[in-house]
Amino acid sequence: MSEDAPVDRPAQTVDLLVAGLGPGGCAAALAARAEGLSTLAVEARGPQATRGQLVLVRSGAQAALRRLGLPDITEGRRTTTIRHVENRLRGALAAASSSAAVFDVHWNTSVASLTVTTDHVQATLCDETTGSTRVVRARHLIDASGGRLEALGRPARLRTGPSHLVTTAEYPVPPWFEGIVGVRDPHSAELYLLFPTWGRQGVIAYLDAPAGRVVDPQAFAQRFETLAERLALGPPQYAPWAVDVFQRALARPSTDRVLAIGDAVGTVDVLLGAGLSTAIEDGAEAAYGVAAAQQQPSAQQELTLTQQASASIFKRHRSGALRGRLMLGLRPLWARAWPAAALPDINRNSVGPPPLLWPAVRLVFGRRPQAS
Numbered sequence: 198m199s200e201d202a203p204v205d206r207p208a209q210t211v212d213l214l215v216a217g218l219g220p221g222g223c224a225a226a227l228a229a230r231a232e233g234l235s236t237l238a239v240e241a242r243g244p245q246a247t248r249g250q251l252v253l254v255r256s257g258a259q260a261a262l263r264r265l266g267l268p269d270i271t272e273g274r275r276t277t278t279i280r281h282v283e284n285r286l287r288g289a290l291a292a293a294s295s296s297a298a299v300f301d302v303h304w305n306t307s308v309a310s311l312t313v314t315t316d317h318v319q320a321t322l323c324d325e326t327t328g329s330t331r332v333v334r335a336r337h338l339i340d341a342s343g344g345r346l347e348a349l350g351r352p353a354r355l356r357t358g359p360s361h362l363v364t365t366a367e368y369p370v371p372p373w374f375e376g377i378v379g380v381r382d383p384h385s386a387e388l389y390l391l392f393p394t395w396g397r398q399g400v401i402a403y404l405d406a407p408a409g410r411v412v413d414p415q416a417f418a419q420r421f422e423t424l425a426e427r428l429a430l431g432p433p434q435y436a437p438w439a440v441d442v443f444q445r446a447l448a449r450p451s452t453d454r455v456l457a458i459g460d461a462v463g464t465v466d467v468l469l470g471a472g473l474s475t476a477i478e479d480g481a482e483a484a485y486g487v488a489a490a491q492q493q494p495s496a497q498q499e500l501t502l503t504q505q506a507s508a509s510i511f512k513r514h515r516s517g518a519l520r521g522r523l524m525l526g527l528r529p530l531w532a533r534a535w536p537a538a539a540l541p542d543i544n545r546n547s548v549g550p551p552p553l554l555w556p557a558v559r560l561v562f563g564r565r566p567q568a569s
């Protein structure tokens with residue numbers, strides 16, 4: 198990335214380019230459309246959402262989604278899956294893109310290079326299916342890439358938390374339990390949790406290692422598969438993946454025309470269950486901020502409003518990251534609420550709910566949302 202004048206002639210000029218269409222990018226694109234910005238939104242992968250992780254949609258994100266015309270994304274439940282939220286958002290994008298000339302959504306298209314100048318952003322887009330490239334110019338870019346634009350020279354997020362290894366997978370087996378069940382291994386302190394999927398069509402399993410402990414990812418993934426065999430969960434829908442979900446964050450808010458949102462600003466520990474909601478709130482706020490900035494009469498005022506939006510998004514992440522660290526710090530305490538059993542020996546009778554699960558969920562996350 199450089200400040201030099203770009204040499205390639207842009208094929209398209211838009212108010213806003215959105216890079217990445219996870220939950221944050223979708224919310225940003227929908228909000229940009231609602232604000233009347235000419236918008237190009239690109240996603241490196243296809244339109245099919247795959248992630249089965251169970252998520253809470255927090256009240257701030259519910260409010261942002263209501264404003265975007267999605268009033269009851271959880272349909273009266275407190276939790277849903279990332280896949281369900283992404284499918285609803287992507288459905289809304291598809292409906293919007295067919296009805297507005299200045300709203301383009303391109304799947305299998307990645308931002309391959311970036312040039313940021315004082316008055317615009319120029320990006321090379323790569324069609325992942327054909328390998329062809331084209332250049333676009335935008336007044337602002339919303340970086341909703343989950344941090345992948347770091348490889349193109351955007352500021353790197355710094356590590357702010359200990360290692361925390363998690364493996365998850367989804368199985369098309371009917372859940373034999375109600376709510377969330379799990380078990381804690383008193384020796385390894387690992388937690389194994391099971392959730393019913395949306396519509397109780399399947400089961401999502403999580404294996405969670407204590408934070409800060411060095412765990413061999415391969416052995417961890419192997420243990421996870423053994424547990425699925427013991428519980429006769431059958432073959433997973435997608436290959437299980439072990440991931441170190443350590444927290445990371447930008448050192449400071451963006452100061453240029455690129456507004457980072459969601460995981461591109463920082464990741465919050467999965468135990469807090471806030472990543473998706475934060476990305477949605479960020480995406481909407483970034484697009485409204487860009488719309489307000491572009492209405493300013495001077496370049497200086499435009500930059501000031503752009504920076505204010507970035508700073509506000511950054512602040513949301515700061516507080517989320519603090520709560521994430523607190524949740525991790527308290528893990529040894531609340532993990533004890535789950536039934537104890539040696540993980541290698543468990544069967545379907547070993548897993549159960551902690552007695553105070555639902556009162557605690559109500560205390561921390563508030564009342565169940567109402568379906569409208």
Ligand SMILES: Cc1cc2nc3c(=O)[nH]c(=O)nc-3n(C[C@H](O)[C@H](O)[C@H](O)COP(=O)(O)OP(=O)(O)OC[C@H]3O[C@@H](n4cnc5c(N)ncnc54)[C@H](O)[C@@H]3O)c2cc1C
Binds near residue numbers: 241470
């Ligand atoms: C194991 C695990 C469990 C989790 N559990 C929860 C949970 O229970 N609750 C919760 O709220 N959150 C959870 N999260 C976090 C949640 O998934 C993220 O916080 C959320 O998806 C962030 O959304 P985003 O839009 O910022 O980025 P992402 O969802 O990462 O989306 C980024 C998108 O950008 C695309 N992209 C990347 N590079 C480019 C490019 N160059 N050009 C174009 N597109 C690009 C990617 O393909 C991707 O679709 C979990 C995460 C993990 C890893």
